[in-house]
Amino acid sequence: MSFSKNDYKLLSERRYELGSIRKGYNMRTLHVDVGTRQAAEKPVSELMKRKFVGGKGFGLKLLWDATKPTTRWDSPENEIVIAMGPICGNTNYPGSGKSLVVSISPMTDVPIDSNVGGYFGPYLKFSGFDALELQGRSDREVIVFIDGNEGLVQVFESPDSIPADTHLLAEELTRAFAASSDPAELQAVAVVSAGRGADRSPMGLLNFSLYDKRRAGIRVKQAGRGGIGTVLRDKKIRALVCRFKGVGQNLNDAAEPALVQRLGLKLHREIVKNDDQQCKMRRQGTAHLMEVMNDYDLLPTKNHKYGQDPRGPEVASWVWEKLLSQNLPDGCWYGCTLACAHSVDRFELETGPYKGQKVCVDGPEYETAAGCGPNLYVYDTRGILEINFYCDTYGIDTISFGTTMSFLMECWELGILDAGRTDGIDLSWGNWKGAIQVLHDLAEGKRFGVLACKGVKFLADHFAKEYGADPQLMKDIALHGKGLEQSEYISKESLAQQGGYYLTNKGPQHDEAWLIFMDMVNNRIPSFEQKAEALHYFPMFRTWFGLQGLCKLPWNDIEPADNAKHAEPNKVPEHVANYRELYTAITGESLSPEELILQSERVYNFQRAFNVRQGHGRRAEDYPPYRAMGPVLEDEYEARAERYDKQMKEKIGIDPAGKSVREKVAITREFRIRQYDSLIDAVFKRRGWTSDGCPTPEHLRGIGMDLPEVIAVAEARIAGEA
Amino acid sequence: MIKYLKTNDEKCVGCMSCVSACSLLYEKEDNPAKSRIQVNGQGRGAFHLIACDQECRKCVQECPTQALVVSKTGVVVLDKSLCVGCLACVAVCPIDAMIIFPGDKQPFKCIACGACVKKCPKEAIAIAEKEESPASRVWAEAIAAVRKEEAK
Structure with a gap:
């Protein structure tokens, strides 16, 4: 039984002029x-365009204006803003379909930003808007x-x-809102949704769908970090749906469409030629990293305690390559030949409410x-x-869930948790059936599932208070910054990467700076000073992708042969x-290397000031x-005694004997904490901040982020x- | 069976009659850059003819919107109503038979119509048929392997 949108009760409607x-x-x-x-249109001022560029810049600006210093994640005035950027939606340059989602996070109490693929963002842009604010x-x-074809905003019950x-939800809504069951019509509908997990956990995510004609079903990409799905559910939004038919080569009205094509074609060719010798993104996606990380002692093992295990090869890239469906153009937006958005198809589930069903697993x-x-x-x-x-369909971030579950398993190993405290769930290392049971219990609202998915910051505190665990030990092994769980690289041996994770505005997420190889290897x-320069340049450069609606992967997961x-x-x-050429080809405006970094620097410092406005953004919050x-x-x-003893002798100057x-x-x-200080x-000096981490007024004026x-x-x- | 334009470089004298016939038919102008068959001079009076072999179908596999489809006669054709002009097909074509004229919104390719054949004075090109090869089935097999079971 499937519905059409006419079966839903229409609550409000607003027509708008197609732009x-x-x-x-x-x-x-x-x-x-x-x-x-109520739905309303807002003009984008020339000032907003100059200072904030688009994407994450627009998102943060709109969020700042809509909220107050007292706004918390569950205040009605908190918003979810989805914003695209000027390059978003072009079909030529790989990685051009991203939208940026921002909101005040239930995990960190400061703005989170998450970069996501799927069709919703580009369709929203083609529908006539550079951003969507959801409030109330x-x-x-x-x-x-x-x-986006009719010029209509409707709210349905x-x-x-x-x-x-x-x-199930995104599949149903895709069919309900499509003009017909013709695959081209189904492809014209994109859905944003969360799931039952996001109703009860701060680590809820947003799934952005795309209809896959070859699979005759939807796939989803995730705006995973920081609990934006939780905010969606708090607002009682079941889903967002955007319909746009008529995607074409130059809907961006590029200043130089032929140059956009030429740049895109050049990169397509580079990818087709080099990917098999480089990252194998087209066959393995980002899972190509597994054995490399294990080899370098960087693959999180047992709650980041170790970076390597002899069993590593059991989950190496070649294992995943056999499981991931091959020979399909698995991009998350049209024209991405890097095509890393793979899936394991017809996977038969062994647990939970959908046990025995064959499903499409997006990833891993x-x-x-x-x-x-x-x-x-x-x-x-x-x-x-x-x-x-199950994380995806319940709307739970796999990074936060993985890092939280590893913390719980270490607590089990340390004797802090036992079956009595976990409602009978065995959380021994390696027991994935225990981990998945926690997830199912969360979805059903059972006690331990809900407790466990509150995230490591809460749990570390809770276990110290309730179970008498050593508070310092809990603090040490709860891998989070500002409340956000760390993503999955071992940062112990790279001081620069520790900074890449923790000297961030939103918390330890690898999208700002990934310096492990540059620094450690x-x-x-x-x-x-060199580390500080890298921790200036790379976060600024990477921020730029989020201003434009771009994906970072085609920047350095494929390289020219002579790089x-x-x-x-x-x-x-x-x-x-x-x-830089692509930006000019679309917007018609030149962009020097310095101005590229400045575009980001303005938004990055604005975000830091936003943290400050919310009562955060202090040095003390930037320690791992x-x-x-x-x-x-x-x-x-x-x-790893040999390594640490050697370092003690050579770097610290103390004989370990x-x-x-x-x-x-x-x-x-003691030495490592001093190094981090x-x-x-x-x-902070390089970034133009005070020693407490606040951008100085002089620096803000100097970079042009001079709003009063x-x-x-x-x-x-x-x-x-x- | 696959219908295709069979080329014979040894017979080609580089007169460009095929190129003119093709671009005039499809683009209403005599412009070599807009022809679905390309003639590449190799020097010393030798020429290399490029037209889709209709067999490898890498472009069909790569197309994100399934705008490239295989016709009943085995010919790869572009459904312009579905094409978003991403040019992935141009990049994956191993023989440069998928062509974009700079600034055009969509690429084009030989569909083995035979218009050029009639104009060739040297019988260097002909419409022929060949069996499907394993390579020509990869894309279809990949799709069959991931399709959801039909809803009851």
């Missing part, structure tokens, strides 16, 4: 208040529908009978394979896929030049838990008033 995109911009955004069910809280479950979990991506695999000491691909599928940035000849191969200079910096436990030290392991752990710890000093309300926030913090 036309000029050089990448609609110069208009859409605001929907689900509380009052509905008194009943609603579906927000935007018809979501019927009780509709499934809550994404793989590296983060999921690592975080819900070796990090839990799970080397069974079926277990990883089962967790991957190739030793290219040995001094604090190594450049003085700074880590920057992939030819691709940076491509991006010690597990991310060095060995917490004695057996952890002993497992005759010292007990306990003493050596303490000496190493020096790193913060160097990075932003300067005022910085001045108040520095004066000790906020």
